[in-house]
Structures are given as structure tokens and as C-alpha cells.
Amino acid sequence: xxxxxxxxxxxxxxxxxxxxxxxxxxxxxxxxxxxxxxxxxxxxxxxxxxxxxxxxxxxxxxxxxxxxxxxxxxxxxxxxxxxxxxxxxxxxxxxxxxxxxx
Amino acid sequence: xxxxxxxxxxxxxxxxxxxxxxxxxxxxxxxxxxxxxxxxxxxxxxxxxxxxxxxxxxxxxxxxxxxxxxxxxxxxxxxxxxxxxxxxxxxxxxxxxxxxxxxxxxxxxxxxxxxxxxxxxxxxxxxxxxxxxxxxxxxxxxxxxxxxxxxxxxxxxxxxxxxxxxxxxxxxxxxx
Numbered sequence: 001x002x003x004x005x006x007x008x009x010x011x012x013x014x015x016x017x018x019x020x021x022x023x024x025x026x027x028x029x030x031x032x033x034x035x036x037x038x039x040x041x042x043x044x045x046x047x048x049x050x051x052x053x054x055x056x057x058x059x060x061x062x063x064x065x066x067x068x069x070x071x072x073x074x075x076x077x078x079x080x081x082x083x084x085x086x087x088x089x090x091x092x093x094x095x096x097x098x099x100x101x102x
Numbered sequence: 103x104x105x106x107x108x109x110x111x112x113x114x115x116x117x118x119x120x121x122x123x124x125x126x127x128x129x130x131x132x133x134x135x136x137x138x139x140x141x142x143x144x145x146x147x148x149x150x151x152x153x154x155x156x157x158x159x160x161x162x163x164x165x166x167x168x169x170x171x172x173x174x175x176x177x178x179x180x181x182x183x184x185x186x187x188x189x190x191x192x193x194x195x196x197x198x199x200x201x202x203x204x205x206x207x208x209x210x211x212x213x214x215x216x217x218x219x220x221x222x223x224x225x226x227x228x229x230x231x232x233x234x235x236x237x238x239x240x241x242x243x244x245x246x247x248x249x250x251x252x253x254x255x256x257x258x259x260x261x262x263x264x265x266x267x268x269x270x271x272x273x274x275x276x277x278x
Contacts, residue, residue: 004267009235011213012202013128016144021119024145028152030112 110152119148122165125237126172128200132232133176133225135197143175169237169247173229180225197221200232212273219269227262230255 130140199217233239241252
């Protein structure tokens with residue numbers, strides 16, 4: 001840039017009065033800033049939707065893999081039956097224990 | 103970054119005003135030479151900006167948008183007042199210089215001379231000179247702001263600068 005241009009450029013321009021900012025902002029309608037939590041937890045609705053769909057998919061897959069309810073019940077029966085027999089076995093020892101010499 | 107679908111918040115408005123109000127006002131004042139008109143244009147620019155921030159625009163691009171809006175508002179103002187020009191010329195006071203006053207008489211004299219010389223330029227040339235010298239825009243950015251081809255902007259700038267040099271040579275060489 002030439003010397004003449006530099007000389008022109010060095011001239012300071014008038015600035016708006018400082019009071020005008022307040023007057024102008026009074027006439028504006030502003031939106032409230034988003035809360036910190038909202039900004040932190042809801043940056044991307046798409047990400048949250050993808051997460052929800054993934055979770056639902058995992059729940060459905062888990063349900064499909066589990067055995068039916070009857071099979072589940074019958075698998076518990078041997079355990080319960082075994083416990084009952086063991087209890088009877090233990091009880092059968094008590095009379096013997098009661099009659100044992102001291 | 104200016105967001106697209108929401109109004110600005112108060113802190114965002116304050117930030118935008120701090121960044122650009124001087125540029126908008128200076129440009130409007132240089133074109134209108136009327137402090138009150140420049141003030142109204144400044145107000146209108148920022149009212150519109152607060153209502154409808156431009157679409158995801160970085161701050162650097164916002165400047166071109168702001169100058170384009172300011173220029174359009176100046177044109178609208180001139181159209182509205184065109185029919186009253188003669189009356190206005192009789193009643194209006196001295197055109198206001200776009201430059202801040204200086205306490206040294208020699209420098210103030212140079213500022214007054216530059217302001218007067220700028221006032222003799224056609225408005226299109228004055229707009230290009232202002233954006234080139236005091237806002238440091240490229241001719242491409244000036245073209246975007248004023249709706250011109252960059253080559254046209256460059257031509258107008260050269261013509262305007264030659265005129266200013268011719269008018270101010272005597273004074274410029276004295277104070278150089």
C-alpha cells in the first residue's frame with residue numbers, strides 16, 4: 001500500500017456513542033442461554049436416539065436368547081427335590097442321635 | 103459462530119455489538135454524512151441481527167453480511183429522501199465528518215480536507231474506498247458486500263484514490 005493510502009488509513013473513524021448499545025439492546029428480544037446441564041447432557045439428540053435404539057436392541061436380543069419359562073421351572077426342580085431328600089436324610093439321623101449312648 | 107434457528111442471547115448480542123458496531127457505524131456515517139441517519143442504520147442492523155442471526159456463519163463472514171446490510175439500508179434511506187433532497191440541502195447543517203476529531207490543528211485540517219474530498223466521490227466509489235482502507239477488506243470481500251465483481255471494485259478503488267490524491271496533493275505534501 002502506498003504512503004498516501006497509509007496516511008488515509010491512519011485517520012481514526014468516529015465511534016458510536018456508548019449509550020446506544022443499551023438503547024438498541026432494550027429493543028431486542030433475546031433468548032435465554034441454554035442451561036449448563038442441558039448443554040452438557042443434550043449436545044446431540046441423534047446420539048441419544050442411537051443409544052436408545054441400541055439399548056432396546058440389546059434387551060430384545062437378550063429376551064430372545066433366554067430359555068422358555070417351563071424349562072426354567074423344571075431346571076429348578078432337581079435342586080428343590082435334592083434339598084428335600086437331603087433334609088429327610090438329616091432328620092433321619094436325629095432319632096439315632098437321640099438314642100445314642102452318652 | 104452465529105446460529106441459524108434461534109435468536110441471539112444477550113451475551114452473544116453484546117459480543118457482536120462490541121466486535122462490529124464501530125465498523126457498521128463508521129461505514130454508515132461515511133456514506134450518509136449524517137450522524138442521526140447513521141445511528142438509525144446502526145440500530146436497524148443490530149435489531150435484524152438479534153432477530154435472525156445468519157446461518158451458522160463464522161464471525162469473519164458475518165462482517166461482509168453486516169456491510170451488505172448497511173449498504174442496502176443506506177440505499178433505502180437515499181431512495182426515501184430523494185424527493186426531499188432540495189429541501190434537505192437547504193435545511194441540513196454541515197455534513198458530519200466520518201473521522202474522529204484531533205486536537206492538533208494541522209492534523210484536524212488534513213482530516214477535514216479528506217472528509218471533504220471523500221464527500222465529492224460518488225457513493226459507490228466512497229463505499230469501496232472505505233471498505234478497502236478502513237476495514238481492510240479484499241476486493242473479493244468488497245464485491246460480496248456491495249454486490250460487485252471484484253474487478254469492478256478494484257477499478258472503482260483506483261479511480262477514487264486517484265481523485266483523492268489530486269485533490270489532497272497540496273495538503274498531503276505539506277504534512278508528509
